[in-house]
Amino acid sequence: MVRIRVLVADAHRVFAESLAAALAAEPDVDVLPAGSGQAALRSLERAAAEGRRFDVFLVDADLDRDGSAAAPAPVPVQAVVGNGSPAGASPSGAPGASGASGASGGISLTARVRSAHPQTRTVVLAARDDPARAAAAVQAGAYGWVAKDSSLSRLLAVIRGVLRGETHLPPALLTGVLRELTAAREHRTESEQLVESLTPREHEVLRCMVAGLGRKAVAERLYLSPHTVRTHMQNVLGKLGVHSTLAAVALARRAGVGPVDLAEPARVGG
Numbered sequence: 001m002v003r004i005r006v007l008v009a010d011a012h013r014v015f016a017e018s019l020a021a022a023l024a025a026e027p028d029v030d031v032l033p034a035g036s037g038q039a040a041l042r043s044l045e046r047a048a049a050e051g052r053r054f055d056v057f058l059v060d061a062d063l064d065r066d067g068s069a070a071a072p073a074p075v076p077v078q079a080v081v082g083n084g085s086p087a088g089a090s091p092s093g094a095p096g097a098s099g100a101s102g103a104s105g106g107i108s109l110t111a112r113v114r115s116a117h118p119q120t121r122t123v124v125l126a127a128r129d130d131p132a133r134a135a136a137a138v139q140a141g142a143y144g145w146v147a148k149d150s151s152l153s154r155l156l157a158v159i160r161g162v163l164r165g166e167t168h169l170p171p172a173l174l175t176g177v178l179r180e181l182t183a184a185r186e187h188r189t190e191s192e193q194l195v196e197s198l199t200p201r202e203h204e205v206l207r208c209m210v211a212g213l214g215r216k217a218v219a220e221r222l223y224l225s226p227h228t229v230r231t232h233m234q235n236v237l238g239k240l241g242v243h244s245t246l247a248a249v250a251l252a253r254r255a256g257v258g259p260v261d262l263a264e265p266a267r268v269g270g
Contacts, residue, residue: 004159005052006031009040009109010060010125015148019058022152029159037063037109044117054120056159057113061126061133061145063106107137114141121162131179134169144168191255197239204260205232209245210252211259221260 006023008031010016016033023031032054034040040059047053110122123144124137134145143162146155158168198206208218219229233245242248 002028004029004056004163005047005054006056006058006159007034007040007043007047007054007120008032008058009034009037009063009106010058011035011063012060023156023159026156029156037105040109041112041116044113044120048117053117055163057117057120057122058125058159059106059109059113059122061106061124061137063109107133107140107142110137110142111140123158123162123168138167138169191251194240195252195255195257198236202232202236202239203257205229206236206248206252206257207260209233209236210249210257211262213260221262 006020006029008016008020008023010019010033013033013035016035020031020033023029032043034043037059040057044054044057106124110124113120113122121143122141123146124134124142125146125148126133127148129145129147137145144158144167146158146168161168195203195206204222205218208221213221215226215229215233218224218233219226222229224232237243237245237248240248240251242251
Protein backbone atom coordinates (compact mmCIF):
# COMPACT_ATOMS: atom_id res chain seq x y z
CA MET A 1 0.00 0.00 0.00
CA VAL A 2 1.32 3.43 -0.99
CA ARG A 3 1.20 5.64 2.09
CA ILE A 4 0.48 9.36 2.01
CA ARG A 5 2.67 11.49 4.27
CA VAL A 6 0.87 14.60 5.52
CA LEU A 7 2.20 17.53 7.56
CA VAL A 8 -0.27 19.80 9.41
CA ALA A 9 0.73 23.33 10.50
CA ASP A 10 -1.70 25.16 12.77
CA ALA A 11 -0.85 27.23 15.84
CA HIS A 12 -4.04 26.03 17.54
CA ARG A 13 -2.37 22.90 18.83
CA VAL A 14 -5.62 21.14 19.76
CA PHE A 15 -6.93 21.58 16.22
CA ALA A 16 -3.66 20.41 14.66
CA GLU A 17 -3.41 17.33 16.88
CA SER A 18 -7.11 16.47 16.50
CA LEU A 19 -6.93 16.74 12.73
CA ALA A 20 -3.71 14.70 12.69
CA ALA A 21 -5.33 11.98 14.80
CA ALA A 22 -8.36 11.84 12.52
CA LEU A 23 -6.26 11.61 9.39
CA ALA A 24 -3.94 9.01 10.95
CA ALA A 25 -6.93 6.71 11.39
CA GLU A 26 -6.89 6.18 7.64
CA PRO A 27 -4.92 3.02 6.74
CA ASP A 28 -2.86 4.78 4.05
CA VAL A 29 -2.08 8.08 5.81
CA ASP A 30 0.88 9.01 8.00
CA VAL A 31 0.58 12.46 9.55
CA LEU A 32 2.64 14.80 11.72
CA PRO A 33 1.27 17.95 13.45
CA ALA A 34 3.35 21.14 13.73
CA GLY A 35 2.42 24.07 15.94
CA SER A 36 4.17 26.81 13.96
CA GLY A 37 5.47 27.71 10.54
CA GLN A 38 9.08 27.36 11.67
CA ALA A 39 8.39 23.93 13.13
CA ALA A 40 6.76 22.90 9.85
CA LEU A 41 9.74 24.09 7.82
CA ARG A 42 12.11 22.17 10.09
CA SER A 43 10.01 19.03 9.66
CA LEU A 44 10.00 19.43 5.87
CA GLU A 45 13.76 19.96 5.76
CA ARG A 46 14.45 17.02 8.08
CA ALA A 47 12.21 14.71 6.04
CA ALA A 48 13.85 15.81 2.78
CA ALA A 49 17.32 15.18 4.24
CA GLU A 50 16.23 11.68 5.26
CA GLY A 51 14.63 10.96 1.89
CA ARG A 52 11.15 10.83 3.41
CA ARG A 53 9.48 13.93 1.95
CA PHE A 54 5.91 14.87 2.83
CA ASP A 55 3.36 14.45 0.05
CA VAL A 56 0.84 17.02 1.33
CA PHE A 57 1.22 20.08 3.54
CA LEU A 58 -1.93 21.35 5.29
CA VAL A 59 -1.38 24.92 6.53
CA ASP A 60 -3.61 27.34 8.42
CA ALA A 61 -4.29 30.42 6.28
CA ASP A 62 -4.10 32.58 9.41
CA LEU A 63 -0.78 31.24 10.62
CA ASP A 64 1.23 34.38 11.35
CA ARG A 65 4.84 34.81 10.28
CA ASP A 66 6.05 34.31 13.83
CA GLY A 67 4.22 30.99 14.03
CA SER A 68 1.22 32.16 16.05
CA ALA A 69 -2.28 32.26 14.65
CA ALA A 70 -4.84 34.95 14.37
CA ALA A 71 -8.12 34.46 16.18
CA PRO A 72 -10.41 32.30 14.03
CA ALA A 73 -13.51 33.86 12.58
CA PRO A 74 -16.68 32.62 14.29
CA VAL A 75 -18.70 32.70 11.07
CA PRO A 76 -19.19 29.18 9.64
CA VAL A 77 -18.20 28.78 6.03
CA GLN A 78 -19.26 26.50 3.22
CA ALA A 79 -17.42 23.21 2.95
CA VAL A 80 -15.33 22.74 -0.15
CA VAL A 81 -16.67 20.52 -2.92
CA GLY A 82 -15.54 19.64 -6.39
CA ASN A 83 -12.24 20.23 -8.06
CA GLY A 84 -10.70 21.89 -11.05
CA SER A 85 -7.70 21.58 -13.28
CA PRO A 86 -4.28 22.68 -12.02
CA ALA A 87 -4.09 26.44 -11.79
CA GLY A 88 -0.48 26.56 -12.90
CA ALA A 89 0.79 28.31 -9.80
CA SER A 90 4.53 28.62 -9.51
CA PRO A 91 7.15 30.10 -7.25
CA SER A 92 7.14 33.16 -9.46
CA GLY A 93 3.68 33.83 -8.11
CA ALA A 94 5.05 34.35 -4.68
CA PRO A 95 5.23 38.11 -4.84
CA GLY A 96 1.59 38.09 -5.77
CA ALA A 97 0.88 36.20 -2.60
CA SER A 98 0.57 39.46 -0.84
CA GLY A 99 -2.72 39.95 -2.61
CA ALA A 100 -4.98 42.92 -2.33
CA SER A 101 -5.93 41.98 1.16
CA GLY A 102 -2.40 41.21 2.33
CA ALA A 103 -0.62 37.91 2.75
CA SER A 104 -1.04 35.90 5.87
CA GLY A 105 1.85 33.85 7.14
CA GLY A 106 0.14 30.70 5.90
CA ILE A 107 0.11 31.98 2.34
CA SER A 108 3.67 33.26 2.61
CA LEU A 109 4.68 29.86 3.96
CA THR A 110 2.96 28.25 0.98
CA ALA A 111 5.27 30.15 -1.36
CA ARG A 112 8.35 29.10 0.63
CA VAL A 113 7.33 25.45 0.60
CA ARG A 114 6.55 25.57 -3.12
CA SER A 115 10.03 26.95 -3.78
CA ALA A 116 12.02 24.71 -1.40
CA HIS A 117 9.91 21.54 -1.65
CA PRO A 118 8.15 21.60 -5.05
CA GLN A 119 7.03 17.96 -4.82
CA THR A 120 4.99 18.67 -1.69
CA ARG A 121 1.42 19.75 -2.47
CA THR A 122 0.11 22.50 -0.17
CA VAL A 123 -3.54 22.82 0.84
CA VAL A 124 -4.60 25.93 2.76
CA LEU A 125 -7.09 25.49 5.61
CA ALA A 126 -9.25 28.58 6.10
CA ALA A 127 -11.64 29.68 8.83
CA ARG A 128 -13.41 31.94 6.32
CA ASP A 129 -13.65 32.15 2.56
CA ASP A 130 -12.07 35.11 0.81
CA PRO A 131 -11.62 35.16 -3.00
CA ALA A 132 -8.63 37.55 -2.85
CA ARG A 133 -6.77 35.43 -0.29
CA ALA A 134 -7.68 32.20 -2.05
CA ALA A 135 -6.35 33.64 -5.32
CA ALA A 136 -3.18 34.72 -3.50
CA ALA A 137 -2.82 31.18 -2.14
CA VAL A 138 -3.12 29.71 -5.64
CA GLN A 139 -0.57 32.22 -6.95
CA ALA A 140 1.74 31.23 -4.10
CA GLY A 141 1.51 27.59 -5.15
CA ALA A 142 -1.40 26.12 -3.20
CA TYR A 143 -3.32 23.24 -4.77
CA GLY A 144 -6.35 23.67 -2.56
CA TRP A 145 -8.34 25.98 -0.29
CA VAL A 146 -10.47 24.09 2.23
CA ALA A 147 -12.86 25.38 4.87
CA LYS A 148 -11.94 24.25 8.38
CA ASP A 149 -15.49 23.08 9.00
CA SER A 150 -15.40 20.69 6.05
CA SER A 151 -16.00 17.02 6.69
CA LEU A 152 -13.06 14.67 7.09
CA SER A 153 -14.16 12.76 4.00
CA ARG A 154 -14.08 15.98 1.97
CA LEU A 155 -10.61 16.84 3.23
CA LEU A 156 -9.38 13.35 2.38
CA ALA A 157 -10.86 13.70 -1.10
CA VAL A 158 -8.94 16.96 -1.52
CA ILE A 159 -5.70 15.40 -0.24
CA ARG A 160 -5.98 12.54 -2.70
CA GLY A 161 -7.08 14.89 -5.46
CA VAL A 162 -4.11 17.24 -5.19
CA LEU A 163 -1.79 14.25 -5.39
CA ARG A 164 -3.33 13.63 -8.82
CA GLY A 165 -2.49 17.21 -9.80
CA GLU A 166 -5.97 18.62 -9.23
CA THR A 167 -6.67 22.05 -7.77
CA HIS A 168 -9.56 22.16 -5.30
CA LEU A 169 -11.54 25.31 -4.58
CA PRO A 170 -15.06 25.78 -3.15
CA PRO A 171 -17.54 26.34 -6.01
CA ALA A 172 -18.75 29.50 -4.30
CA LEU A 173 -15.23 30.94 -4.60
CA LEU A 174 -14.45 29.93 -8.18
CA THR A 175 -15.86 33.02 -9.90
CA GLY A 176 -14.19 35.40 -7.43
CA VAL A 177 -10.84 33.60 -7.59
CA LEU A 178 -10.83 33.55 -11.40
CA ARG A 179 -11.68 37.26 -11.42
CA GLU A 180 -8.81 37.98 -9.01
CA LEU A 181 -6.33 35.90 -11.03
CA THR A 182 -7.39 37.54 -14.30
CA ALA A 183 -7.08 41.02 -12.83
CA ALA A 184 -3.67 40.19 -11.37
CA ARG A 185 -2.48 38.86 -14.74
CA GLU A 186 -3.69 41.98 -16.56
CA HIS A 187 -2.17 44.23 -13.93
CA ARG A 188 1.13 42.37 -14.20
CA THR A 189 1.13 42.71 -17.98
CA GLU A 190 0.57 46.47 -17.75
CA SER A 191 3.32 46.76 -15.14
CA GLU A 192 5.74 44.74 -17.27
CA GLN A 193 5.10 47.02 -20.25
CA LEU A 194 5.83 50.11 -18.15
CA VAL A 195 9.05 48.59 -16.78
CA GLU A 196 10.15 47.69 -20.31
CA SER A 197 10.05 51.39 -21.19
CA LEU A 198 12.96 52.07 -18.83
CA THR A 199 16.55 52.37 -20.04
CA PRO A 200 19.05 49.81 -18.69
CA ARG A 201 20.40 52.40 -16.24
CA GLU A 202 16.89 53.35 -15.05
CA HIS A 203 16.09 49.66 -14.62
CA GLU A 204 19.17 49.26 -12.46
CA VAL A 205 18.17 52.29 -10.39
CA LEU A 206 14.69 50.76 -9.98
CA ARG A 207 16.22 47.52 -8.70
CA CYS A 208 18.17 49.56 -6.16
CA MET A 209 14.91 51.21 -5.11
CA VAL A 210 13.31 47.78 -4.71
CA ALA A 211 16.25 46.84 -2.46
CA GLY A 212 15.37 49.80 -0.25
CA LEU A 213 18.40 51.93 -1.10
CA GLY A 214 18.07 55.69 -0.75
CA ARG A 215 19.42 58.26 -3.22
CA LYS A 216 22.81 58.54 -1.54
CA ALA A 217 23.26 54.76 -1.32
CA VAL A 218 22.27 54.34 -4.98
CA ALA A 219 24.77 57.04 -5.98
CA GLU A 220 27.56 55.32 -4.04
CA ARG A 221 26.71 51.90 -5.43
CA LEU A 222 26.49 52.99 -9.07
CA TYR A 223 29.30 55.55 -8.86
CA LEU A 224 26.96 58.33 -9.90
CA SER A 225 26.43 61.80 -8.50
CA PRO A 226 23.37 62.28 -6.24
CA HIS A 227 22.06 64.77 -8.80
CA THR A 228 22.28 62.16 -11.58
CA VAL A 229 20.55 59.57 -9.39
CA ARG A 230 17.82 62.09 -8.59
CA THR A 231 17.27 62.61 -12.32
CA HIS A 232 17.13 58.85 -12.96
CA MET A 233 14.64 58.37 -10.12
CA GLN A 234 12.42 61.14 -11.44
CA ASN A 235 12.54 59.56 -14.89
CA VAL A 236 11.64 56.17 -13.41
CA LEU A 237 8.63 57.60 -11.58
CA GLY A 238 7.51 59.47 -14.67
CA LYS A 239 7.76 56.48 -17.01
CA LEU A 240 5.98 54.22 -14.52
CA GLY A 241 3.26 56.82 -14.01
CA VAL A 242 3.60 56.93 -10.21
CA HIS A 243 4.35 59.69 -7.74
CA SER A 244 6.36 57.97 -5.01
CA THR A 245 9.17 55.50 -4.52
CA LEU A 246 6.82 53.19 -2.62
CA ALA A 247 4.40 53.07 -5.56
CA ALA A 248 7.28 52.45 -7.97
CA VAL A 249 8.51 49.54 -5.85
CA ALA A 250 5.01 48.04 -5.66
CA LEU A 251 4.66 48.26 -9.45
CA ALA A 252 8.13 46.77 -9.93
CA ARG A 253 7.23 43.85 -7.70
CA ARG A 254 4.07 43.19 -9.72
CA ALA A 255 6.19 43.15 -12.86
CA GLY A 256 8.54 40.62 -11.32
CA VAL A 257 11.45 43.02 -10.81
CA GLY A 258 13.56 41.87 -7.88
CA PRO A 259 15.99 43.85 -5.74
CA VAL A 260 19.56 44.36 -6.81
CA ASP A 261 21.90 41.80 -5.28
CA LEU A 262 23.94 43.87 -2.86
CA ALA A 263 26.57 41.12 -2.79
CA GLU A 264 27.26 41.68 -6.49
CA PRO A 265 29.89 44.26 -7.43
CA ALA A 266 28.37 47.53 -8.54
CA ARG A 267 28.58 48.53 -12.18
CA VAL A 268 30.38 51.73 -12.99
CA GLY A 269 27.98 54.06 -14.78
CA GLY A 270 27.88 57.52 -16.22
